[in-house]
Amino acid sequence: xxxxxxxxxxxxxxxxxxxxxxxxxxxxxxxxxxxxxxxxxxxxxxxxxxxxxxxxxxxxxxxxxxxxxxxxxxxxxxxxxxxxxxxxxxxxxxxxxxxxxxxxxxxxxxxxxxxxxxxxxxxxxxxxxxxxxxxxxxxxxxxxxxxxxxxxxxxxxxxxxxxxxxxxxxxxxxxxxxxxxxxxxxxxxxxxxxxxxxxxxxxxxxxxxxxxxxxxxxxxxxxxxxxxxxxxxxxxxxxxxxxxxxxxxxxxxxxxxxxxxxxxxxxxxxxxxxxxxxxxxxxxxxxxxxxxxxxxxxxxxxxxxxxxxxxxxxxxxxxxxxxxxxxxxxxxxxxxxxxxxxxxxxxxxxxxxxxxxxxxxxxxxxxxxxxxxxxxxxxxxxxxxxxxxxxxxxxxxxxxxxxxxxxxxxxxxxxxxxxxxxxxxxxxxxxxxxxxxxxxxxxxxxxxxxxxxxxxxxxxxxxxxxxxxxxxxxxxxxxxxxxxxxxxxxxxxxxxxxxxxxxxxxxxxxxxxxxxxxxxxxxxxxxxxxxxxxxxxxxxxxxxxxxxxxxxxxxxxxxxxx
Amino acid sequence: xxxxxxxxxxxxxxxxxxxxxxxxxxxxxxxxxxxxxxxxxxxxxxxxxxxxxxxxxxxxxxxxxxxxxxxxxxxxxxxxxxxxxxxxxxxxxxxxxxxxxxxxxxxxxx
Numbered sequence: 001x002x003x004x005x006x007x008x009x010x011x012x013x014x015x016x017x018x019x020x021x022x023x024x025x026x027x028x029x030x031x032x033x034x035x036x037x038x039x040x041x042x043x044x045x046x047x048x049x050x051x052x053x054x055x056x057x058x059x060x061x062x063x064x065x066x067x068x069x070x071x072x073x074x075x076x077x078x079x080x081x082x083x084x085x086x087x088x089x090x091x092x093x094x095x096x097x098x099x100x101x102x103x104x105x106x107x108x109x110x111x112x113x114x115x116x117x118x119x120x121x122x123x124x125x126x127x128x129x130x131x132x133x134x135x136x137x138x139x140x141x142x143x144x145x146x147x148x149x150x151x152x153x154x155x156x157x158x159x160x161x162x163x164x165x166x167x168x169x170x171x172x173x174x175x176x177x178x179x180x181x182x183x184x185x186x187x188x189x190x191x192x193x194x195x196x197x198x199x200x201x202x203x204x205x206x207x208x209x210x211x212x213x214x215x216x217x218x219x220x221x222x223x224x225x226x227x228x229x230x231x232x233x234x235x236x237x238x239x240x241x242x243x244x245x246x247x248x249x250x251x252x253x254x255x256x257x258x259x260x261x262x263x264x265x266x267x268x269x270x271x272x273x274x275x276x277x278x279x280x281x282x283x284x285x286x287x288x289x290x291x292x293x294x295x296x297x298x299x300x301x302x303x304x305x306x307x308x309x310x311x312x313x314x315x316x317x318x319x320x321x322x323x324x325x326x327x328x329x330x331x332x333x334x335x336x337x338x339x340x341x342x343x344x345x346x347x348x349x350x351x352x353x354x355x356x357x358x359x360x361x362x363x364x365x366x367x368x369x370x371x372x373x374x375x376x377x378x379x380x381x382x383x384x385x386x387x388x389x390x391x392x393x394x395x396x397x398x399x400x401x402x403x404x405x406x407x408x409x410x411x412x413x414x415x416x417x418x419x420x421x422x423x424x425x426x427x428x429x430x431x432x433x434x435x436x437x438x439x440x441x442x443x444x445x446x447x448x449x450x451x452x453x454x455x456x457x458x459x460x461x462x463x464x465x466x467x468x469x470x471x472x473x474x475x476x477x478x479x480x481x482x483x484x485x486x487x488x489x490x491x492x493x494x495x496x497x498x499x500x501x502x503x504x505x506x507x508x509x510x511x512x513x514x515x516x517x518x519x520x521x522x523x524x525x526x527x528x529x530x531x532x533x534x535x536x537x538x539x540x541x542x543x544x545x546x547x548x549x550x551x552x553x554x555x556x557x558x559x560x561x562x
Numbered sequence: 563x564x565x566x567x568x569x570x571x572x573x574x575x576x577x578x579x580x581x582x583x584x585x586x587x588x589x590x591x592x593x594x595x596x597x598x599x600x601x602x603x604x605x606x607x608x609x610x611x612x613x614x615x616x617x618x619x620x621x622x623x624x625x626x627x628x629x630x631x632x633x634x635x636x637x638x639x640x641x642x643x644x645x646x647x648x649x650x651x652x653x654x655x656x657x658x659x660x661x662x663x664x665x666x667x668x669x670x671x672x
Contacts, residue, residue, distance in 0.1 A: 120583065
């Protein structure tokens with residue numbers, strides 16, 4: 001928002017230097033001179049040359065390089081190492097180089113003079129190739145060749161005014177002086193934009209830094225930004241985006257280990273999340289990250305791995321032992337390893353290098369293995385990591401960091417500091433018991449999704465990675481053979497319990513049968529009793545009948561006797 | 563102004579090029595000063611070419627001219643650049659490697 005606003009109000013000329021145009025929200029002020037100053041060897045000439053070459057090649061703005069120190073041949077030889085074909089551009093009329101030689105011993109001053117010769121040469125070169133950009137490197141050399149400082153100062157002031165009048169976007173380089181930015185105080189004349197380059201050595205490691213001291217009429221980043229000069233030119237690393245306004249993705253990507261994916265509620269990681277895999281040496285951090293790489297490349301995504309302790313070749317070979325063929329991804333151009341010793345650069349440089357490589361390769365998955373190899377003062381380390389995570393998040397890159405967690409007093413705080421930046425923390429642990437070592441894995445946190453709280457044992461074999469549910473029971477968490485033994489014991493106990501219960505079942509059956517038998521007997525005796533009862537009843541009836549019959553008979557006989 | 567051909571050796575002992583920027587009073591003054599010095603000290607021993615760098619800017623680059631005016635002494639060796647309006651005659655002569663002859667001492671020059 002700010003950048004659009006400022007570009008609207010103040011036209012800017014892009015330098016084409018990675019990161020610098022971001023820091024300045026668009027580049028150097030168009031049609032005005034800018035001062036680039038710094039001590040010897042800090043990259044002023046290179047910065048200026050890059051500005052010109054990019055102008056000529058990328059933005060169709062030819063440029064004049066007025067060199068007060070180096071000859072044209074030396075200049076083009078120096079920048080050839082960066083892949084700039086200065087000779088070709090000169091032949092094509094895109095760049096003109098004028099070497100201004102001022103030799104004190106040849107010069108005798110006899111009265112009034114001005115620097116009209118310089119103006120005319122510059123004007124002539126500008127007109128010849130219709131230049132839009134100008135570099136004056138390093139104009140203060142004039143003060144060594146000519147003694148009339150008052151004339152030089154007023155002429156320089158006139159020169160900068162002249163550049164402005166002609167609408168030329170110019171870089172004036174200046175050597176760092178005592179107590180001021182440049183030896184001759186050029187910053188007084190060139191007041192629109194001042195860039196300070198610095199080359200500092202700390203703990204035997206050099207870090208180049210760039211700062212925009214002032215930029216009239218424009219917002220700009222005010223921090224010191226590390227920058228990098230290597231065979232690919234200059235790149236500046238914009239430090240942190242101040243706000244945490246990333247676009248977040250709901251897309252789920254696999255970790256490459258099926259059973260690990262299953263530990264997350266959503267079946268994988270959110271794209272663009274940062275994952276920390278921590279564990280001591282040999283717990284399988286690299287192996288898990290290799291799976292993640294493999295899965296990403298298999299999806300056809302670009303994947304970049306920054307390795308600090310092994311070479312890319314070595315990782316490929318080792319991954320092969322768990323059945324992963326990373327080499328085919330390398331060959332297909334989907335995977336890139338960037339291996340460097342941590343001590344090769346300072347933290348800032350590592351960051352700048354990563355930034356540049358990521359900008360070029362545009363990976364969707366980045367592995368940093370191990371992040372704990374980066375050493376430095378704790379504050380700086382924390383800041384660097386923060387920016388690294390930031391940079392990756394801002395680009396929606398899924399990042400896997402491995403870390404050698406050193407349990408105990410030192411390193412703990414680092415680790416906690418790191419883990420709070422992470423969205424997902426997978427912890428690997430060695431468990432040593434019963435004379436063997438087994439690897440366990442658990443998920444400590446996973447922002448934005450439910451995850452398994454269980455400890456899993458994980459096994460690495462030629463068939464790949466496999467997670468096994470660890471034994472969790474009254475005897476604690478058991479892994480390895482202890483788990484197998486425990487499982488066998490449990491099985492035996494279960495068998496015993498089963499046998500017990502069967503015996504009890506049989507007992508019950510037996511008892512039931514005996515009771516049923518008793519019931520049957522009782523029923524029998526009941527029936528007998530009933531039968532007897534019936535019999536007795538019958539007899540009674542018969543007797544009654546007989547009695548009745550007899551009585552009737554007697555009566556009849558009595559009547560007959562009458 | 564002798565020796566017109568580009569590669570032809572200039573027979574004059576002192577070959578001089580004066581680079582001026584336009585016809586400003588300073589340019590005029592410089593030319594006058596130089597003519598006078600040449601007349602007094604280098605009569606018949608020099609050749610002089612006056613270049614207006616506004617007219618021929620490419621020559622300014624070729625001759626490594628920065629300041630204007632600049633008097634370039636090509637021969638005799640070593641090469642010298644004398645900048646300024648040549649008002650300080652002693653310094654001009656020193657730059658040219660010419661020392662006032664003894665006979666010049668009894669009359670005209672300093």
